[in-house]
Amino acid sequence: MARNKYDEDEQLEAPFDFTHLKRSYVYIKKYQGKMVLSLVLSMAAAVFGLVGPLLTQRALDKTIPEKNVKELMLLGFGLLGFNLAATILGNIRGRIMTVVGQNIIFDIREDLFAHLQKLPFTYYDDRPHGKILIRVINYVNSVSDMLSNGIINFVMEILNMVFILVFMLMVSPKLTLVALSGLPIFMLVMFAIKKQQRRAWQDVSNKSSNMNAYLQENIVGARITQVFTREEENAEIYDQLNGKYRKAWMRAVKFSNLVWPATDNISTLIRAALFVIGLLVMPQGAVSLGVLAAMTGYASRFWQPIMNISNIMNNFINNIAYLERIFETLDEPVTITDKEGAEELGEITGQVSFEDVTFGYEKGINVLEHISFDVKAGESVALVGPTGAGKSTIVSLISRFYDIEHGRITVDGVPISDVTLKSLRSQMGIMLQDSFIFSGTILDNIRYSKLDATDEEVRAAAKTVCADEFIRQMEQGYDTEVNERGSKLSGGEKQLISFARTLLSDPKILVLDEATSSIDAKTEALLQQGINRLLKGRTSFIIAHRLSTIRNCDRIMYIDEKGILESGSHDELMEKRGAYYKLYTAQSA
Template sequence: MRPRPPHQVGRPKARAKDWRGTLRRLWSYLAVHKRLLTLVLVMVLLSSALGLLGPYLLGRAIDAYLVPREREGLLWFIALLAGNYVFFSAATWLQNYWMIGIAQRTVATLREDLFRQLHRLPIAYFSRRKHGELMSRLTNDIENVSQTLNTSFVQVFTSVLTFAGMLGMMLWLSLWLTLITLTIIPLMVLGMKWITSRTGPRFREQQRNLGELNGFVEETLSGQQIVKTFSREQAMIEAFAERNARLRVSGYWAQVYTGFIPKLMNMLNNISFALIAGIGGLLAMQQLVSIGVIVTFAEYARQFTRPLNDLANQFNTILAAIAGAERVFEVLEEAPESGDEQAAVELERVRGEIVFEAVDFSYEPGVRTLRGIDLHVAPGQTLALVGSTGAGKSTIVQLISRFYAPDRGRILIDGRDIAGIRRHSLRSHMGFVLQDVFLFQDTIRENIRYGRLEATDAEVEEAARLANAHGFIAKLPRGYDTVLGQDGGGISQGQRQLLSIARAMLAGPSILVLDEATSSVDTVTEIKIQEALYRLMQGRTNIVIAHRLGTIRRADQIAVVEDGQIVERGSHESLLQARGRYYDLVHAGEREAGA
């Protein structure tokens, strides 16, 4: 098993734009590979030393062999120089090869942790954020981290060691020429300070704009039918153009300021080289330095700004990676849904008794969605929730499922407060057939098997028969092995609903949550769906968000929800006799059906 880096549990929450904290977090992932990192650093040290040795040997060759025209030993010296560069190339190749492996394994672990965390977060987290923006964190931001680890880690150490070693060699060879070379440092510091003070905010803005654009694109593609239905294509194109323009502007300025760095370094490099050549020639004429030293210095001077240039370029790359890593760690630091389950228990079996005791709930502070909800559903009974849109019916269902927790009151399953039941255990005893069916881009067989992953093919097909789905599946060219398009593409809305029922059949839940709207299917398919639903509901406790009068009439009890309160409760006949809100809803539905 691969060793895991320390995770977010128990860590103090990093502040926004906390670069040091983000780097520490990244290091916690890299530190898993300490031994290989040590080898990388050894190769970095070796390649830096050999890179500095080359110009020095070249200068020695000029002074010892070329100036005095001495040939004895020259071939051996050339072989030594060639060997130096061969070993330099080998060390460089090994450090890059090993570091790429470390980087890819580290990023893979980070990506897995982020994906795992997304599955641990509560539904409320996703309802507050665009899916495309979260996708951007999983793809673009992780990719920024990957590119930085692939190159920047090695480059930073190489540049620091090369600069320090080069400065030491230059001081040893000639103090005066070193001082001349260092005259460019103040200009470089001022220029880099001006550039980097502008690149950091630009890269953060670029990442933010990229996330917003991805979120907008994902939302537009998901809602393409609505866009076309309301002929809003041009409006969406204009909205995209506005977001795209913001990304273009932020990306443009981030790259423009970054592009100043090599221009500045080249200019300073040329100035330094000219000073070394001119003043070094004067010193050589006075025999204060040798020609070999001048050549060595010229080579060092040509390379002097390179490590600083590399550091500056890597600094900007690291800025982009930190901006992305911060966004990733923000998700990792979110409180997971299971954070309150340390003392919670598993449910062995469920009879299906559901009780609400004075339950209040609010999605937003100060705006109460449910008020004083009291309910009792006996095992095997069917409760129908009716009421106008936005009354709170779906919220009641989400509270039973522990997608949200009540602000006040209790919800009991078989006499046990669901706050003390593990969410996974509770939901494993529940089945859902919702109006908006979601199917994966996979085979029909695997979409049904999602209800119980260990089910056999025979059990999958039996569930499909019970759900009245086997008939249409058998007529498909590849039957159960037919691969559906994205979100169930390739089959009708009614057929998707039948597959959803088959999935719930296979799961065999004790409690069934049903949103049984069938307004968008034909009459024959509706009959099949209703038959399958009645078969599915037998022997289970059912919570139905009711849309059809037939389902309402068969319910053991009906709760009328209005403005977050239960205003009426009883059987179909008793509520009709009361001639209250339920009576109005039923007769309004009959008038619409008659029209």
């Protein structure tokens, strides 16, 4: 996938690889019984549909000349009955395959979503989210039809050709050879069109993916767009992407539209040749009107499965590329996961140790180098320093959002790499800089961290962080619906709700990353009282640029130059008159 590029095409040009099709059998085998039933129904419907020209031949050659009204009526009812049976069986088959197709979509999307939730932060940092979405939505839709209807239709169209060929041979072997004479011409036309047609539709998919990636990015950043009046520039970029998509679509449709006229023209020429050879070339009386009518009917039908098979193969080749992208996502390694033999952490006291830890987001570029420190259970530690020094990185490593390259991190003396992620993170309360609010009620958003929490527990957490008052003032209180990302809430309100969500989990280790950055001074003073009560008996890591909020912490660590430059209480660091002193006095001034 093109990383962080909405204007760069994915490479979808791939050979037809049966390996991917074979691997997809895991999604097919659950429904193979229904697919076999669908195939049987399709075969029966095809045979019933092919009886019609035989009945027409009988009527023209015998029944009508003999003026047998009773037989003619029977033939008419028979024709109606066979066509009706074919329609009913086809409808039943269609319903079965609709269910199968939707079940396959459900299974693939369920696996994709479950896997995407386990992927590390680095996966989402490196890729346009819109291009991830198009794999889960568009590619899965396309692939599911190939895995269900595509396979059945491919087998069915081959059987249709065999059935039609058998019926034609039953009517007239000589005219059957005439009907087959157009095949070489058809193959030449398809050979000239199909490769370009496949590439054209792959280009459509690429341009759709690019447009989707840019659209998703702009929906998320709509407010920033308006703040900086970027509407016209963004509209111009989108027009360019949209124009490329339209151009690609029109080119693909141009190639597709060549198939139908070519097939129709060849089919028309073959039917004309049947009449010419049957009436003018062959001996007089050798071919009856009924035989000609039956053969022209079968000849027109014979070309349909040929064209369908060609389209199905083209669709297969396209969808194999999509299937490869789906499996590529499913194969993306979950680098942050429970190692083999990982044990439950058990209830912790909250002692945290870093032992000679080195870490970098990119190989060869370290953010932290050889950091070591010990935090006692119940101790509060503030991390300060310039932007980008590694403060948020340290708390992310404690939660094991990333794996370290060198050293060891322990909680209560147990390496965090040796325990299950759930047992570690379930005892940590983490409030990141991004106060993400989900669509739903305020009650549901706070309860997100503890699904079995009672309404009273939710309100108690909200009161602790001074959120209860503004929530109760809303029209429906805690049952007030909020939009995705909390667009109707102020920045401070979102942070308070996020804070309540973190506190509700009753963590042994509390991480507050810029927890009060969007809260006014008056609310912050009240909130600080709640924080001080909450910190008692809990190990806490607090990142704050407002140094007045962390004066009472047991320890303050100044992070810079890939390590800890200073460490001590507020008074101790002020006496040193070092980096913390300069930062504090500058901020106070």
